[in-house]
Amino acid sequence: MGLYNIVMQDPSFYEFASEDARITIDKDRKLVMVDGAEQGFPYSISALEETLLDAGGVSSLYKKYDKTVFRHLVARRRSGATVVNSGISQEVDSGCGKLSSVLNW
Structure with a gap:
């Protein structure tokens, strides 16, 4: 099973990522998208x-x-x-x- 191990560094991510928020990972652009946020939140993995x-x-x-x-x-x-x-x-x-x-x- 392949699970993402992403640690979000941007504190504003947590303002949008509520209990029922829809969160999408754009693997190609390395962005986490949260419904309600105008921008994506970048992440990095090795x-x-x-x-x-x-x-x-x-x-x-x-x-x-x-x-x-x-x-x-x-x-x-x-x-x-x-x-x-x-x-x-x-x-x-x-x-x-x-x-x-x-x-x-």
Whole structure:
């Protein structure tokens, strides 16, 4: 399950975000919209959090990558990195031409 972890820094957000207020998250513009407010409230999340959300959460990624889930997350965000599947074990290419094997426990 992918849940947003947003901490609103703008105190005026809390003036509009009452018990029954309709709140919408605009993921592309990274804005939280509250009915009754004329402007959206910006938020920020890390690249890792965004990847987790896009994938549907950690559970979904574990189903796909098993024990190598975090190695895949880091490899995706590293500049120029690619994930190589050798058929025996998975390796991560750092972009420098050297492969480092993933430990299979």
